[in-house]
Every structure is written in structure tokens, then in C-alpha cells.
Amino acid sequence: MHGGGWVNEIVEPHWQLIARIARETGQRVVVPVYPLIPFGSARAVRDGVIALIRAELDSGVQVKLAGDSSGGEIALSAALALRDAGTVLPATVLLSPGLDLTWQNPEIEAVQPSDPWLARLGGRVLADEWRAGDALEDPAVSPLFGDMRGLGPLTIVTGARDVLNPDAHVLRRKARAQGVPVSWHEGRGQLHVFALLPTWAGDQGARVIVSSLN
Numbered sequence: 001m002h003g004g005g006w007v008n009e010i011v012e013p014h015w016q017l018i019a020r021i022a023r024e025t026g027q028r029v030v031v032p033v034y035p036l037i038p039f040g041s042a043r044a045v046r047d048g049v050i051a052l053i054r055a056e057l058d059s060g061v062q063v064k065l066a067g068d069s070s071g072g073e074i075a076l077s078a079a080l081a082l083r084d085a086g087t088v089l090p091a092t093v094l095l096s097p098g099l100d101l102t103w104q105n106p107e108i109e110a111v112q113p114s115d116p117w118l119a120r121l122g123g124r125v126l127a128d129e130w131r132a133g134d135a136l137e138d139p140a141v142s143p144l145f146g147d148m149r150g151l152g153p154l155t156i157v158t159g160a161r162d163v164l165n166p167d168a169h170v171l172r173r174k175a176r177a178q179g180v181p182v183s184w185h186e187g188r189g190q191l192h193v194f195a196l197l198p199t200w201a202g203d204q205g206a207r208v209i210v211s212s213l214n
Helices: 012-025 042-058 070-084 108-114 120-131 165-177 200-213
Strands: 065-068 092-095 154-159 182-187
Touching (some): 042 070, 154 165
């Protein structure tokens, strides 16, 4: 699931990572083109992704799930809903995921001055559009509010200079406390979705993602 703040389509760095995943794992990669604001909403897109996953499972293949940024929100909310319905995925990989669309984590303020990309004010505007009438605390909108018990293994890749990083820490603690295996990878001094960037650190982040899906 590609990121883009629920308003931007997939871009070239996404395709480069997708190609790398396919090349280095030998796996088929399915990339949903989902409706964005104002045409898409959290619950409708989540349910569309679930339908796609069920179609893949019904064809007899194993499904792993990955997403970055806003796509990470969609991926985790889908994984939680599938778990509730009795389907546990063997891997969910999250790169700089959006997790809590209330933006209420007080630690965001400490990170904000070092993040040149994202900000709480704009994030709240997008969140209000994306929820489309659902409560911000609904796991379909903010998966951090979901019960993690029984979820399959998580891989979390996050940059320390990302305002979404504090919520990633909360997810790590919550998931581990509820018995979910978590592979944690934090890039010191790194930005939002740094694994998509053409840097040494970006390459290391991409390696983690490929390894997790392998």
C-alpha cells in the first residue's frame, strides 16, 4: 500500500522499492490503486484492500502485507480486521506508518522541529477528511487504537526525525505487550519514509523491508 497522505498517487521511489522487492524475493507484488481524498475514505479503502487480499488467499497463495506512511495506516487496519475475521497474515511490514490520526501524542512536539516534511496541523486536516464520519479513534481510521492480540508478526521501520515516530514507539510497546512479535528498525537522524530515498540509510531500510518479506 503506497503512501502519499491519502491525497497523492504512487510515485517513482515506490515503484523502485516494489521492483526491488519483486527482484530480490522472487515474489509477485500486488499494488492496489485506491481512491484518494475526496473520493476515498478510511473504511471503504480498508474494506477494498481486504477484498483484494481475500481474493488472493482464495487463489491459494500466501499473502504478506506492506505499506508506507498513509499506506501503513491502511495496511495495519486491514491486518487487524482480517485478524478479527480469523485470518492472520504471516507478515505485515510498516514503513513510517500513520497510526493515530488524532495526533494526540505529546511527544510529537519534541520531534516536530527536526521534521522538514510532515506537521501535525496539516495531518489533522487530512485525517478529518479521511475518516469520513468515523471516529478518529476507530481502528479503521487509527489502527493504533486496535487490540493487537493475535496479530501476525510486525516489522516497523521508522526514522527518528519523523513526527510519526512517537506513535511507532507506542505501537512497538503495545504490540509486544500483547504478545505480537515485533522487528524494530529505527533510523537515527532519518526522515519520514527514508527507506524510499536514494541514500545509504535508504538502502539499509529497503534491505530490512526486503528481508522481512523474504
